[in-house]
Amino acid sequence: MRLYEFEAKKLFGEFGIPLPESRHVTGKDDALRASEELSFPLVVKSQVLTGGRGKAGGIKTVSNRDELEKSVEELFNLKIKGFPVTSLLIEKALNIDREIYLGITINRAEYKRSVIGSEAGGVEIETVADESPEKIQRIDLEIDDNLYSFQAIRLAGKIGIPSEEMRDFSEIALGLFNFFVSYDAKLAEINPLVLTRDGDLIAADARVSLDDDSLFRHPDLKEMGIERRHEEGELTPREVQAREWGIPYLDLDGDIGMFPGGAGFGIMGNDFIRYFGGRPANFMDSGGGPSPERIARMLILLDENPQVKAIFGARFGGISRCDDFAMGVVKFLKEHGLSKPMVVRMTGNMWQEGVKIFEEARRESPELFGNIEFHGIEVPIEEIAKRAVELAGETK
Amino acid sequence: MAILLSGQSRVIVQGITGSGGSFHTRRMLDYGTRIVAGTSPGKGGQSVHGVPVRNTVVECVEEFGADFSVIFLPAQFAGEAAHEAIYAGIKTVVVVPEHIPIADMMMVRKAAITMGAIVIGGNTAGIITPGEANVGIIPDIAFKPGRIGTVSRSGSLTYYVADTLTRTGYGETTCVGLGGDPVLGSTFDEILREFDGDDATKAVVLVGEIGGIYEERSVPVVKAMTKPVIFMVGGVFAPPGKRMGHAGAIVEGNLGTAQSKIEALNNAGAHHARTFMDIPNILKRLGI
Numbered sequence: 226m227r228l229y230e231f232e233a234k235k236l237f238g239e240f241g242i243p244l245p246e247s248r249h250v251t252g253k254d255d256a257l258r259a260s261e262e263l264s265f266p267l268v269v270k271s272q273v274l275t276g277g278r279g280k281a282g283g284i285k286t287v288s289n290r291d292e293l294e295k296s297v298e299e300l301f302n303l304k305i306k307g308f309p310v311t312s313l314l315i316e317k318a319l320n321i322d323r324e325i326y327l328g329i330t331i332n333r334a335e336y337k338r339s340v341i342g343s344e345a346g347g348v349e350i351e352t353v354a355d356e357s358p359e360k361i362q363r364i365d366l367e368i369d370d371n372l373y374s375f376q377a378i379r380l381a382g383k384i385g386i387p388s389e390e391m392r393d394f395s396e397i398a399l400g401l402f403n404f405f406v407s408y409d410a411k412l413a414e415i416n417p418l419v420l421t422r423d424g425d426l427i428a429a430d431a432r433v434s435l436d437d438d439s440l441f442r443h444p445d446l447k448e449m450g451i452e453r454r455h456e457e458g459e460l461t462p463r464e465v466q467a468r469e470w471g472i473p474y475l476d477l478d479g480d481i482g483m484f485p486g487g488a489g490f491g492i493m494g495n496d497f498i499r500y501f502g503g504r505p506a507n508f509m510d511s512g513g514g515p516s517p518e519r520i521a522r523m524l525i526l527l528d529e530n531p532q533v534k535a536i537f538g539a540r541f542g543g544i545s546r547c548d549d550f551a552m553g554v555v556k557f558l559k560e561h562g563l564s565k566p567m568v569v570r571m572t573g574n575m576w577q578e579g580v581k582i583f584e585e586a587r588r589e590s591p592e593l594f595g596n597i598e599f600h601g602i603e604v605p606i607e608e609i610a611k612r613a614v615e616l617a618g619e620t621k
Numbered sequence: 622m623a624i625l626l627s628g629q630s631r632v633i634v635q636g637i638t639g640s641g642g643s644f645h646t647r648r649m650l651d652y653g654t655r656i657v658a659g660t661s662p663g664k665g666g667q668s669v670h671g672v673p674v675r676n677t678v679v680e681c682v683e684e685f686g687a688d689f690s691v692i693f694l695p696a697q698f699a700g701e702a703a704h705e706a707i708y709a710g711i712k713t714v715v716v717v718p719e720h721i722p723i724a725d726m727m728m729v730r731k732a733a734i735t736m737g738a739i740v741i742g743g744n745t746a747g748i749i750t751p752g753e754a755n756v757g758i759i760p761d762i763a764f765k766p767g768r769i770g771t772v773s774r775s776g777s778l779t780y781y782v783a784d785t786l787t788r789t790g791y792g793e794t795t796c797v798g799l800g801g802d803p804v805l806g807s808t809f810d811e812i813l814r815e816f817d818g819d820d821a822t823k824a825v826v827l828v829g830e831i832g833g834i835y836e837e838r839s840v841p842v843v844k845a846m847t848k849p850v851i852f853m854v855g856g857v858f859a860p861p862g863k864r865m866g867h868a869g870a871i872v873e874g875n876l877g878t879a880q881s882k883i884e885a886l887n888n889a890g891a892h893h894a895r896t897f898m899d900i901p902n903i904l905k906r907l908g909i
Contacts, residue, residue, distance in 0.1 A: 333804050334834050336727050368727040409724055439722035441697055488801065489775020492830055493855035500895055508859070513719060513744075541780040543746050544641075544717075544758040573760035573780060574648070602762060605788065606781055607898050 226437045226454055227274045231314045233431035235449070236408065240400035242415070243393075243427050247316040256297045257290070259315045265289055266318040269296050273308040274454070276432070281305045286318060319427055324417035325384060326350050327398060329405045331412075332365060340364040340372060340402065344384045346417035360384075372402040386420070393426045394418075408446075409439030463507075463526055470522045472509065479504025481617050482527030482536040482565070486511055486545055494539060497607065503614035506533045513544045520553020525561055534620040535566045537613035539606060542573030551579035555586040558593040565596060566616040570609045572602040622821035623795040624770065624812070625713050625739065628753035630689040633681045633711075634659040635702045637669045641717075642693035645758055646670055649691075652755040657685035678709040691715040691747065691756045699743060700725030703806070707738045715756050716742030719802060726804045733806060740806025746776030746798040751783075757798065767792015768909070770816040772809055773828035774799045774835075778855065781897050782826050789901035791909075794822040799835070809839035817846050823909050824849045826900055827891070829882050831856030836882040843889040850891040851903050854882045 228236075231249040238244055248259035249272070260267060271283035278284060283305050285296040303310050324347035332339045342362045345353045354361050362383045364376055377395035386394050397418065405413045412434040419429045437453055440446065460468065467474030473488070477495075481503045485491040488510040495505045507530070509523060527533050540550045550571060557563070571579055580601070587594045600609060632649070636642040637659025647670050650656055658673050658681040665676035673685075681687040690706040692699055696718045706714045707729070714733070721743040733740045741748060747757010752766035758776070763784035769791050773779040779798050786793055797812050799805050809827055816825045827843075827850055829836035836854065843850050857879040883893055892907070894900045 331723055331727075331804070334838050336730050336804070368724065368731055406724075409722060411723065436723045438696060438720040439724065442722070485777075487775060487777040489773070489828075489830060489855060490777040490781065492859055493775075493778055493781075493853070495859065496855060496857045497896060499858045505858075541763075541777050541784075542760050543776045543780065572762060572784075574758075574762075576760075576762065602784065605785070605898060607896050 226435045226440075228433040228435065228451065229272045229274065229312075230270065230431050231272055231312070232449060232451055233413075233433040234314075234428070236404060236433070237400070237428060237431055240404040242397050242400045242404075243425065245316040245319055245427055245429060247314055249312060249314050251312045253294065253297050253301070256293065256313060256315060260290060260293050263315065263317050267293065268316045268318050269293065269300060270314045270316065271300050271303060271305060271310040272312045272314055273305045273310060275306045275308050278305050283310065319419050319429060320422045321419050322422045323420040324429075325386070325420065326353070326414075326416045327401060327418050328412070328414035328416065329401055329410070335365060336368060337365045338368065338405070340366065340376075340380065340398065342380045342384045350414075350416060372399055374399065390420060390424060390426055397426060397428070408443060409436045410434065411436050463530060467509075467526055470519070471512070472519065472523060472526070473512065474526060475508040477505050477507055479506045480532055480534040481613050482506050482530065482533035483509055484523055484527060484536050484538040484567075484569070485509060486540050487513070487543070490539055490541070494537065494610065497610040498537065498614060501607075501611045501614045503617055506530060511545060515545055515549065515553070517549050517553035517556050520550055521557035521560070524554065524557040524563070528561065528564055533565060535568070535613050535616035537610060538567055538569030538571075539609065540569070540571045540573065542571070542575055542579070546575040547571055547573055547579030548575045548582060551582035555582060558586070559590070562593065563596045566598075566620065567596055568598040568600070568609055568612045568616060570600045570604060570606055576601065622819050623750040623753065624815040624819050624822070625797065626689065626748045626750045626754050626756055626795060628653065628655065628750075630713075630754055631655055631657045631685060631687045632689045632691065632754070632756055633657060633678065633685070633687040634672070635678065635690055635692045635706065636694035637661055637672065637674055638664050638667070639693055643669050645693065646672060649755055652761055654754040654756060657681065657687055678705045678711065682709045682711065687711060689713045689756065691717060693717055696720045696722070696743070700729055703729045703740055704732055707732045707736045707740070710736075712738050714738060714740045714806070715745060715747050716740060716800070716806060717745060717747065717757055719744035721802055723804045726802065726806060730806055739811060741797065742800035742802070742806055744802040745800035746779055748795065748797050749793075750795045751793050759796070759798070763787055764796065765792040768794065768821065768823040769826060769904070770794045770819065770822040770824075771796040771826045771828070772799060772812040772816070773797075774801055774830055775828065775855070776801075778828045778853070782828060782853075782900065785897040785900055786826070791901065791904060794819060803833065805835070808835045810842045813839060813842045813846060813850070817848055822848065824851060824904060824907065826894075827852040827886070829854045831859055831879050831882075832877055834877055837885045840885050840889040843886060843891050849907050849909070850886075851894050851900055852886045852891045853894050853897075854879045854886075857883075
């Protein structure tokens with residue numbers, strides 16, 4: 226979960242990391258007032274939850290009030306990778322001598338934390354890693370280990386920090402590391418860490434991604450307005466709806482509505498449809514143990530999507546039980562109704578109960594079941610996927 | 622024979638008095654799993670479906686000789702519960718809840734290595750040794766005792782693979798769900814090695830998916846295996862997934878895509894199955 230730069234910097238400040246003097250503003254008047262408190266030249270930076278804002282024109286340097294006014298107007302009308310700009314960080318421009326990179330991340334494969342430094346800051350660090358890997362220096366730390374000053378000093382030497390600045394660098398690196406551990410970060414980057422002509426090290430940018438699953442440990446973040454958030458840009462109306470309902474959902478460009486169980490088959494099922502010559506209209510995941518309500522809503526998303534010509538349903542009940550699944554489908558049929566052909570296979574935990582629920586509902590109102598083909602464990606899932614491709618073809 | 626779990630395993634359920642713990646304890650017992658006790662701090666002395674409840678794991682080990690644990694607790698307590706099991710001397714710990722903090726699971730992994738235990742999960746469906754024992758949330762309908770071992774990151778894909786192996790008469794020795802959380806207690810490596818040492822297992826099916834690099838990392842172990850490995854990778858046509866950010870991309874390089882996993886495993890000599898039904902066809906071709 227990404228933080229805005231201004232949020233990340235606020236937290237960095239608490240760990241003693243030196244920052245440019247700045248104001249966070251949400252409107253033009255605030256911006257002009259900020260410029261009176263700081264002094265020109267200033268840097269005006271769009272606050273968005275995505276990278277590449279510099280290239281997208283989201284950062285402007287201004288040297289007087291007129292330029293500031295013009296830039297602020299421009300930036301508030303800008304969208305960066307689908308993200309509208311709703312606030313700005315206005316900072317005093319730095320007198321840059323050199324730009325350095327400092328970052329910490331989780332190294333999942335090795336179960337370690339990696340501290341990364343580079344003499345080549347200010348550019349995409351991935352590019353540096355590809356083009357000049359010798360400029361990347363890395364310290365891998367055990368998960369229960371500290372970053373010590375001697376390690377940071379050594380790192381400083383390897384990335385060409387002058388001796389006079391090494392202690393400052395070490396304090397910044399240790400501050401960043403303490404922040405990383407204290408707040409359960411997945412990524413914390415200062416890029417660039419600027420060495421000014423006056424010999425000061427200042428964190429010009431801040432990029433942080435936190436582990437969503439650890440937020441419960443950090444109630445103070447909630448007080449700052451930082452709650453679980455998503456990192457995508459512009460969503461389709463259906464994706465917005467799905468998000469409100471708490472269903473992981475992505476629109477794709479095909480015509481087969483995917484109504485799977487867990488994320489694993491949600492991903493693999495899409496591949497199957499492609500292998501058999503069809504195209505999925507979406508990716509979806511029911512999440513563990515979905516309620517009947519949620520199952521019904523998953524079907525609403527598909528039935529109301531005009532792109533969808535047929536629905537491919539698969540339920541292998543594990544922690545998600547077949548009785549809840551069947552109740553959800555029946556609820557959908559009764560309250561909403563199915564307007565498209567659907568082929569579905571249901572097996573796994575509580576499948577007998579699930580079948581019973583379907584049979585009873587079908588006896589009561591057979592007309593609701595006209596568009597559905599039901600199968601159990603006796604038919605391989607590949608056959609169900611092929612049938613869905615066929616059904617989508619027939620309704621073209 | 623089987624790996625990790627057998628009819629002799631003395632299993633405890635951590636969080637046995639909760640709704641999930643209680644519901645799945647019933648199912649596990651019905652399958653014949655030897656559940657010797659459960660824990661729920663403050664509820665020691667009670668019982669659930671006839672299974673005695675204790676306050677701590679240590680009591681379960683001392684009183685009932687427990688050596689295997691499954692955790693049914695909310696994610697924020699799972700790391701602590703896993704530590705409790707590991708330090709009480711439990712040898713295999715299955716962590717069912719999802720969304721466990723990354724730092725917690727990394728600490729758990731470290732404790733497990735120190736104490737010589739294996740932790741599976743989080744966000745795993747569990748482990749089943751068909752005909753003997755079933756631990757976790759796995760629906761047993763698709764499973765029959767047999768000759769093939771499976772290891773998968775996804776629960777639902779574990780079920781579909783077993784469904785296919787059972788349908789075609791191969792059956793399974795043991796099926797292990799590694800779990801879907803971003804950082805896992807065990808990777809493919811540990812499970813593959815276990816299978817390689819198991820006489821009853823004639824081949825292993827490995828099911829991976831986009832994201833992470835555990836599949837790529839398993840290449841040296843796959844190469845060293847004396848048994849064939851058949852693999853599937855989900856997400857060949859998936860839209861590009863999220864990255865952990867720039868520094869994450871450095872550590873993981875250009876790995877993590879379905880293509881990179883398929884290429885790595887093909888090069889390691891494993892056999893690629895695109896669909897479930899490809900698996901029995903490949904086994905036949907290999908003379909199994």
